[in-house]
Amino acid sequence: MPKVLISDKMDPQAAKIFRERGVEVDEITGKTPDELKAIIGQYDGLAIRSSTKVTKDILEHATNLKVVGRAGIGVDNVDIPASSAKGVVVMNTPFGNSITTAEHAIALMFALARDLPEADKSTQAGKWEKNRFMGVEVTGKTLGLIGAGNIGSIVADRALGLRMKVVAYDPFLTDERAIELGVTKATLDELLARADFITLHTPLTEQTRNILSAENLAKTKKGVRIVNCARGGLIDEAALKEGLDSGHIAGAALDVFVTEPAKESPLFGTPNFISTPHLGASTTEAQVNVAIQVAEQMADFLVSGGVTNALNMPSLSAEEAPKLKPYMALAEKLGSLVGQLAHDALTGLAIEVEGAAAELNQKPITGAVLAGLMRVYSDTVNMVNAPGLAKERGLDVREVRHDREGDYHTLVRVTVDTKAGPKSVAGTLFGNASPRLTEIFGIKVEADLDGAMLYIVNEDAPGFIGRLGTTLGEAGVNIGTFHLGRRTAGGEAVLLLSVDTRVDEALLAKVQGLPGVKQVKALGF
C-alpha cells in the first residue's frame, strides 16, 4: 500500500480521501528539515502547502518518493529540477484557491482605499476620529494588473464589477484574451503611469523579481496604492518603504514577503501599510478545494498512474491510465531493447504510433520509450527524468502519428538515428494487454521481451540451432522461449532466446565463436 506524508496543515478531507483510495497516510506537521530528512525515506508521496521546503537535500533522503503534491498554486518551495532529476513528479492544484486569493486582493484594495485597519484600531481605542480618515472611491479608478493569469483575471472581473478601469501588463496576454477579459493591454511603463491601484499576480521568476523596483516605483502615479498577494520578492521592500515615507505611495498592502515568516520588517509600523501573514489562500472553501484536489491527484498517481497538473511530466487522466498502461510497458521494453542494442552515438529517435495506438495520448508512450532507452545510461531513470536526460544528451525526439491501417491492429515503432543509419524496432499488444516485439532492425520476429534474453545475429545455415543449443546446454543454461526471424533464406537471421539464467561473458564469447555468428548480446528486461 503506498504511503503519504502530509507535512503542512491541510484540511482533514485530504487524509480522508487518501484512506478511502487505499493510501496509508501520516499527518506530521511542523518538522524541521533535519526531522523531515529522518522520516521522508518511508514515504511514496509528500503532500505540502508552502511551509515545507522540498530541497535537494531532502530529496536525497527521499529514497521511495514518487510524488510531491502541493495543495495550492506556488511551487517555489519545491526544487523542481532536483525533483525531476530524481524522478519525482511534482503536482499542484492550480485553480483551487484562485477565487479566494483574488478576493483577498480586492479586500486589501478596499482596506487601503478606506484605511480600514487604522480606523478600526482608532475606533476601538475610543477615539472616534471621524475627521482623521478620508478615503478614496474605487469607482472610476484605474487598476493596474501585473499578471493576468488565473488570479489576475478573476481580480479583473471583480474590479470591472466595481466599475473600475483595468489595464493589464502580461507579456503572455493575447489581444483576444484581453478583449474577453474586458481589460486594456499595456506596457509596464504605461501601467505604472496610469494606475491608481496596482495589484500583482505573477509567479516569482527571474523576470518578475523586483518588477516593482525602486526605478519602477518612481514611475508610478503619485498617490498610487499597491497590493501584493502573489509572491514576496516582486516588490523591492526597501524602495516601497521609502515611497510610503515620502508620500509618493499612498498605501501598500502585502500578504507576501521576501522572507517568510516575516516576523520583522522595516515596513511594519509605517503609516498606510497593511499586512497579512500569507493569508491569500486561507478560506475554508479554498482549503477544502485544494486538499481534495491534491489528495485525489496524488492517489490517482500512486494507485493507478494517472497524472494531473504535474509540472514536470505530461498529463495522463485516471481514465486514460489503464488503457495506456500496457502501451507504456511495450514502449519501455522497445526503448530498452533499442537502447541495449544501439546506444552508441545516438543523435535522435522517432516514436511512431499507428492503429489503436494512434488514438491515444502519445506523450506517456514517448516518456516510457525514453525511460527504457535512457536506463541504459542510468538505472535511476523513469518517465519524469528521462525527457530531461534525453535533452541533456542532445537527442532529437520526434513523435509521429500514422493514420493508416497496418499489419497489426496497434503498433509502436521506435527508430533511433545511429552512426550506421536509422535502426528500428516495433511491437504490438496481444489481447490489448501483452507487449510483444514484432520487428527488430528490419527483420520480422515475434517475441516477448521478458527477463534475461540472448540476442544473436547469424548467417542462416543448417545446423546452427543445434550447435547453439548444445553450447548453452553444456553450460547449464536452460532456454525458456526461442524466437527466430530472417531477412531472406540463407541471409541474415536473428535469434531471440529467453534464458533461465543470465549468460556470462565467457559463455557469450563461446557463442560468438560458433560458425556463422555475427553478433551476440545478453539482454535484460
Ligand SMILES: NC(=O)c1ccc[n+]([C@@H]2O[C@H](COP(=O)([O-])OP(=O)(O)OC[C@H]3O[C@@H](n4cnc5c(N)ncnc54)[C@H](O)[C@@H]3O)[C@@H](O)[C@H]2O)c1
Ligand atoms: N497569497 C497567496 O496565498 C497566494 C495564493 C495563490 C496563489 N498565489 C500566487 O499568485 C501568483 C499568481 O497565481 P496564478 O494562479 O494567477 O498564476 P498563473 O500562472 O495563472 O498566472 C500568472 C500570470 O503571470 C504572467 N506573467 C509571467 N511572467 C510575467 C512577467 N514577467 N510580467 C507580467 N506577467 C507575467 C503569466 O503570463 C500568467 O498569466 C503565483 O505567484 C501564486 O503562487 C498566492
Ligand SMILES: O=C(O)[C@H](O)COP(=O)(O)O
Ligand atoms: O501559492 C499558493 O497557493 C499560496 O501561496 C498559498 O500558500 P499556502 O498554501 O501556504 O496558504
